[in-house]
Amino acid sequence: MIPMNMVTPPPELAAITALQSTLVSALRPILPEHALLWEPEDTIPYECDGLAAYRRMPLAVALPETEDQVAQILKICFDMQIPIVPRGSGTGLSGGAMPISQGLVLSLAKLKKIISIDPFTRTAVVQPGVRNLAISEAVAHLGLYYAPDPSSQIACSIGGNVNENSGGVHCLKYGLTLHNVLKVRGILMNGEIVEFGSLAPDSPGLDLLAIVMGSEGMLAVVTEVTVKLIAKPKLARVIMASFDDIEKGADAVAAIIAAGIIPAGLEMMDKATTRAVEEFVHAGYDLEAETILLCESDGTPEEVAEEIERMTQVLEEAGASGIQISQNEAERLQFWSGRKNAFPAAGRLAPDYYCMDGTIPRRNIGTLLRRIQGMEKKYGLACLNVFHAGDGNMHPLILFNGADQEEWHRAEEFGTEILEACVELDGTITGEHGVGIEKINSMCVQFGEGERESFWGVKSAFDPEHLLNPDKAIPTLNRCAEYGRMRISGGNLPHPELERF
Amino acid sequence: MSNPKSNTNMHIDLFREQILTAAKTKTPLSIQGGGTKSWYGNANSYATLDTRSYSGILEYQPEELVITACAGTPLKEIEAILAEKNQVLAFEPPHFGDAATFGGAIAAGLAGPGRISVGNLRDFVLGARVLDGKGQDLSFGGKVMKNVAGYDVSRLLPGSMGTLSLLLEASVKVLPRPAATTTLRCHVAQARALQLTNEWAGQPLPLSASCWIGNSKGGDGELTIRLAGAAAAVKAAIPLIGATVNAIELDPKAAEEFWRNLREQQLPAFQNPNSNDTLYRLALPAACGLIAIANMSEDIVLEWHGQQRWLTAPGDDATFASIKALANTNGGHATRFKQGASVDPAKQRFTLLSEQTHSVALETVQARLRASFDPAGVFSTSRLP
Numbered sequence: 001m002i003p004m005n006m007v008t009p010p011p012e013l014a015a016i017t018a019l020q021s022t023l024v025s026a027l028r029p030i031l032p033e034h035a036l037l038w039e040p041e042d043t044i045p046y047e048c049d050g051l052a053a054y055r056r057m058p059l060a061v062a063l064p065e066t067e068d069q070v071a072q073i074l075k076i077c078f079d080m081q082i083p084i085v086p087r088g089s090g091t092g093l094s095g096g097a098m099p100i101s102q103g104l105v106l107s108l109a110k111l112k113k114i115i116s117i118d119p120f121t122r123t124a125v126v127q128p129g130v131r132n133l134a135i136s137e138a139v140a141h142l143g144l145y146y147a148p149d150p151s152s153q154i155a156c157s158i159g160g161n162v163n164e165n166s167g168g169v170h171c172l173k174y175g176l177t178l179h180n181v182l183k184v185r186g187i188l189m190n191g192e193i194v195e196f197g198s199l200a201p202d203s204p205g206l207d208l209l210a211i212v213m214g215s216e217g218m219l220a221v222v223t224e225v226t227v228k229l230i231a232k233p234k235l236a237r238v239i240m241a242s243f244d245d246i247e248k249g250a251d252a253v254a255a256i257i258a259a260g261i262i263p264a265g266l267e268m269m270d271k272a273t274t275r276a277v278e279e280f281v282h283a284g285y286d287l288e289a290e291t292i293l294l295c296e297s298d299g300t301p302e303e304v305a306e307e308i309e310r311m312t313q314v315l316e317e318a319g320a321s322g323i324q325i326s327q328n329e330a331e332r333l334q335f336w337s338g339r340k341n342a343f344p345a346a347g348r349l350a351p352d353y354y355c356m357d358g359t360i361p362r363r364n365i366g367t368l369l370r371r372i373q374g375m376e377k378k379y380g381l382a383c384l385n386v387f388h389a390g391d392g393n394m395h396p397l398i399l400f401n402g403a404d405q406e407e408w409h410r411a412e413e414f415g416t417e418i419l420e421a422c423v424e425l426d427g428t429i430t431g432e433h434g435v436g437i438e439k440i441n442s443m444c445v446q447f448g449e450g451e452r453e454s455f456w457g458v459k460s461a462f463d464p465e466h467l468l469n470p471d472k473a474i475p476t477l478n479r480c481a482e483y484g485r486m487r488i489s490g491g492n493l494p495h496p497e498l499e500r501f
Numbered sequence: 502m503s504n505p506k507s508n509t510n511m512h513i514d515l516f517r518e519q520i521l522t523a524a525k526t527k528t529p530l531s532i533q534g535g536g537t538k539s540w541y542g543n544a545n546s547y548a549t550l551d552t553r554s555y556s557g558i559l560e561y562q563p564e565e566l567v568i569t570a571c572a573g574t575p576l577k578e579i580e581a582i583l584a585e586k587n588q589v590l591a592f593e594p595p596h597f598g599d600a601a602t603f604g605g606a607i608a609a610g611l612a613g614p615g616r617i618s619v620g621n622l623r624d625f626v627l628g629a630r631v632l633d634g635k636g637q638d639l640s641f642g643g644k645v646m647k648n649v650a651g652y653d654v655s656r657l658l659p660g661s662m663g664t665l666s667l668l669l670e671a672s673v674k675v676l677p678r679p680a681a682t683t684t685l686r687c688h689v690a691q692a693r694a695l696q697l698t699n700e701w702a703g704q705p706l707p708l709s710a711s712c713w714i715g716n717s718k719g720g721d722g723e724l725t726i727r728l729a730g731a732a733a734a735v736k737a738a739i740p741l742i743g744a745t746v747n748a749i750e751l752d753p754k755a756a757e758e759f760w761r762n763l764r765e766q767q768l769p770a771f772q773n774p775n776s777n778d779t780l781y782r783l784a785l786p787a788a789c790g791l792i793a794i795a796n797m798s799e800d801i802v803l804e805w806h807g808q809q810r811w812l813t814a815p816g817d818d819a820t821f822a823s824i825k826a827l828a829n830t831n832g833g834h835a836t837r838f839k840q841g842a843s844v845d846p847a848k849q850r851f852t853l854l855s856e857q858t859h860s861v862a863l864e865t866v867q868a869r870l871r872a873s874f875d876p877a878g879v880f881s882t883s884r885l886p
Contacts, residue, residue: 121787122703144703165649176647178656179624188862195859199786200833201616201808202660204852204860205885206867210623210656214649231705258564260587260677300705302733359645361565391646431647439650446650450637457873458652461866474651 019102020059023082027062027104030072035110037061046105049090049097050152053354053408054437058085058099063107067187067223070106074221075191077104083467084189086217088128088160091152093355094436096164096216096472106221108159114138115224122229123182123199128159128222132166135227144229147174150432151340159222165214167432169265169339172390173298176432178213180228186212186220189463199226211458216434217469219462233298236264237308240335241315242289242322246270249291250366252318253389256295257362259314261307265296266390267339270369273384273397277338277345285338286322293320293389294339296332342386343397349382350399354411358422359393359431371421372396379414381407393431394422420445435473443473444480452480512555516667517636519550524634524877531882532663534573535600538609540839542662542884544846550667552604559670560644563588567627567644569672572604579603583675591619591676595764604668610660613764614710614727617702617805622659625674629655631666634875644672657870662885666874679709679729683739684756687748688721689713691803692791697745698726698806699787706741707734710804712763714770717793717801717812725751725759763804766839770800771811776843779816781824784809785833792831794823816844825852851886 024038037043038060048055059082064070077084083103090097099105112129119142124135132153136145149168150156156166161177162184174180183197197209212219243249249268256263269277269292274285285292295315297307308325315323326332338345346353360368369385376383384397396418400411419429419442429435429442443452455474459466475483523530530550533539556573563586570579576596583589593613594606607629612622628642642648642655658668689697694713701708707730715722726742728735742748751759762768771780778798785792785808798813814820821837828835834852854860854867875881 118788119703120699122699123787142703143705165653167647171647175620175624178653179620185859188866192862193859194862194866196863198832198834199788200784201621201805202610202784202834204834204857205854205863206657206661206665206870207610207623207659208657208863208866210659211652211654214653219652231703234705254564257566260680262677299731300734300737302737303707303731306731306733359647361562361567361645363562363565388647393645393647426643427645428643428648428650430650431645432649434649435651443650448639450633450639451641451651454633454639454641454654454874455651458654458870461869461873464869 016059016102019082023059023080023104026076026080027060027073030069030076031062031064035063035065037063043105046087046090046099046107049087049092049095051093051095051436051438053402054095054098056099056101058101058103058105061105061107063110065110067111067193070108070221070223071187071191071193073104073106074187074189078190078465078467081465081467083470084221085469086163086221088157088163089131089155091156092160092164092434092436093357094430094434094438096434096436096469098437100471108222109157111223117142119144121199123226124229125224125226126158127224128162129157132156132158132161139229140232143232145232146227147180147230148177151343158225158227162213162222162225163215163217164432164434167388167393169267169388172266172388173262173264174230178210181213181225182228183226184209184212184222185224186222188220189465189468194220214434216436216473218459218473219468221468233264235301235304236296236298236332237304238265238294238296238326238332238335239308239311239315240324241293241295241320242286243291243293243319244289244321246291246369247366248319249293250362250369250389252293252315252320253365254362255314255318256311257390259310261311261314263295263311263390264298265294266388267294268292268387268389269339269342270385272382273342273345273386274338276349276384277341280345280348281337281341283334283338289321294335339386342384346384346397346399350401352400352402354398354400354415355433356394356396356398356415356418357430357433358419358427359391360422360425360427362389362392364425364427365389365392365394368394368421368425372418375414375417379410381411381414383414388431391431392427416442437472440473440475440479441483443475444483449477449480452477513632513638513669516550516555516632516669520632520634520636520667520879523879527877529882530879531884532608532667532880534602534605535575535598537596537598537601538605541609543850543886545882545884547882552602552667555669558582565644566646566675567672568675569644569670570603571670572602572607572668574603576601576603576606587678588675589678590625590673591615592622592625593764594622595766597765603671607659607668607671608661608663614712614760614804617808618709619676623656626655626659626671627674628672629658629668630670631658631668633666634877634879642672646674660885664880664882664885665871666880681732681735682709682727682729682753683735684725684727684751684759685739685742685748686723686725686751687746689724689746690719690721691715691801694722694724694803695790695807697724701726701742702806706738707731710760711806713803714768715801716799717797718799727756727760768802770802776841777815778813778841779821779837779844780839781812781814781821782809782836782838783812783824783828783833785828785831789831789833792827794820794827796820811838816840816848818848821848825856828852829857849886853886
């Protein structure tokens with residue numbers, strides 16, 4: 001499958017141009033001139049999100065500056081039955097913000113005000129375009145912060161986080177976006193303003209906030225988010241443990257949890273990754289280790305001392321071949337620097353990398369890593385493994401050269417096989433990056449027809465006309481039927497030399 | 502997700518039969534576990550679907566921090582097996598009786614004293630297997646902490662009170678029992694209790710729960726707080742709290758009993774003296790100050806740093822209307838939690854979506870959602886409006 005070709009053949013160019021001019025004239029009266037783009041040179045930056053392999057040009061891009069403008073845009077598109085693709089900072093890794101050829105991209109990037117901060121109730125009300133890290137920066141002087149920290153936190157927006165239910169390095173202890181957002185104000189496709197959740201601990205009726213979380217822009221357009229702030233830990237320290245065997249490292253992860261410890265972060269990197277990043281950041285990693293675990297404790301100094309001691313003991317008993325404990329903040333950051341720079345380091349090894357995101361029960365980490373080693377040989381591509389071991393969220397980085405279509409093809413097949421292995425090992429195809437357009441076929445593997453039909457029921461409850469990001473996350477029954485026909489057992493495709501549309 | 506759907510299970514087949522018959526005859530089914538919370542939610546007289554035949558723990562691996570069990574499993578059985586491995590259901594579900602089931606706890610969606618520090622029951626739900634109103638056997642979510650594949654349908658079930666689907670099985674996240682727990686008690690006025698608990702919650706202290714019980718008309722009441730976490734953190738926090746208030750440390754046994762009695766509403770403040778009265782639950786934002794209505798009883802109980810408040814007052818509609826208005830004005834909502842014996846059971850127990858700002862349109866969404874899972878109205882008991 002070559003993504004560019006997955007798009008159904010475009011209708012007559014003339015028809016698209018006509019639709020575009022109708023849409024633009026309808027939106028012009030309600031938006032400032034600079035807030036509406038339709039010339040290809042202006043809209044091309046919006047043709048993809050963080051998953052650059054999947055691209056498509058929209059009819060137009062709207063960049064509203066107020067909630068009222070968002071509501072009006074939705075009403076206009078609703079009346080014209082034009083689909084909308086909401087977009088935050090465009091850092092998503094699953095193509096969830098890939099445009100629809102006959103649709104509008106609705107960027108929320110200009111709604112970026114922090115509306116209020118209340119230290120007493122430990123909450124902040126922010127617009128969707130506010131960057132994740134900007135929230136923590138704005139409340140740092142109060143001794144508070146916003147816990148979820150996806151690795152794109154410098155750039156990614158809180159509206160995007162809500163739509164993806166983003167996690168991060170610290171979600172093992174502090175939870176996902178779902179656990180840290182109290183209320184979402186949004187607009188339904190028909191233009192109605194609604195509020196999900198509340199500042200109170202619960203709300204009347206069904207818990208609709210729970211279903212809006214991670215809904216990939218398909219249920220409502222987010223215009224305001226109330227986040228929970230928590231007290232900043234006084235201290236954090238990290239243990240870096242080496243293992244001469246990947247299995248031993250994986251078992252150590254389970255041993256820490258079984259000992260009743262929930263570390264603030266518990267990350268794992270394989271040998272290929274440590275070698276790649278060491279060259280890049282010079283963090284002092286043990287290059288002989290088959291795997292390295294980073295195990296963080298945070299809290300009061302007393303708490304951290306106690307936890308570090310307990311974790312060290314567990315790691316030693318689990319057979320760590322080397323243990324280093326950060327002695328100060330600079331050293332802690334140095335230990336983390338490699339983990340945080342794994343992606344750019346992968347970028348130095350190959351022209352492109354393809355990041356996967358499956359989650360599996362911790363006990364199966366070793367099994368999956370071994371299987372991935374086998375797949376590296378099968379597909380003739382290298383793979384780096386760096387991941388959130390504490391919650392079993394794997395991020396294999398498949399290295400390839402995107403200029404070579406055949407190699408990209410192999411990378412995609414490699415990725416699909418990893419995802420199917422995750423499902424088989426009692427896990428899921430996506431832990432935090434979302435399904436988007438990328439993993440939509442794998443949804444046919446993870447869920448049966450009944451579940452997928454129920455998802456469409458949920459979609460229709462919020463957006464009966466299927467106009468909000470309708471081609472993402474939930475595959476149609478036809479699509480799954482086609483995908484089923486295309487695949488045969490063992491992951492081998494008939495006539496692999498043929499392109500598939 | 503590997504789900505033993507192909508497994509023929511006699512109990513599930515019987516449930517399906519009941520559902521399909523109900524769909525055909527258009528007579529809703531009232532799902533029930535141990536019946537310990539049958540007084541909660543709107544009353545109905547529909548036939549019961551008893552979940553208790555489908556009981557048992559399906560999977561529990563302590564190092565995965567997940568337990569999967571059938572809906573009819575006794576809650577105490579789950580808590581006991583977790584206790585063996587020094588783990589807990591951190592959301593502390595109230596039992597309200599010995600027969601409480603796992604499914605009943607999830608359907609009610611209620612959480613105990615630690616709710617503000619650890620999260621709500623729904624935060625812990627990872628996956629669910631259900632029979633929908635068409636008798637379809639469906640599985641959503643899974644057994645892992647991080648999972649964003651498909652809409653999070655399993656988290657719609659907590660608090661849905663059996664009005665969406667029949668819960669068959671659920672996987673929930675469990676946590677290690679805190680290494681140390683200490684309970685402190687002091688006497689302060691209600692306003693001071695609200696101030697203190699919220700200030701403490703904003704500091705890096707292992708504050709796990711709070712409860713203020715006193716006279717709504719004024720004066721000092723009893724503020725009890727629970728610290729839980731690493732032994733060193735709890736130890737370090739005691740003098741910090743002690744520097745602000747004159748607190749005594751409760752004997753561990755007495756403390757455990759206090760928190761259990763609070764959760765189970767067995768404290769004297771919950772003992773409704775008048776059969777015409779109703780115990781009202783108010784869910785409020787942390788910013789909400791003192792609240793009172795003219796005809797309420799003197800006893801008031803504040804939990805969750807003031808975000809959950811319990812008051813007793815007459816059960817009539819005018820009183821509920823004024824309590825709802827009070828909660829709404831403050832950004833929260835009110836429930837007729839438990840009614841006295843002489844109060845008309847047919848009364849609407851909940852605040853309606855249409856009574857709240859920016860929720861009116863959600864009534865349509867909710868109705869469509871229910872219709873999609875349950876087109877024939879098998880679960881339309883109105884137990885939750």
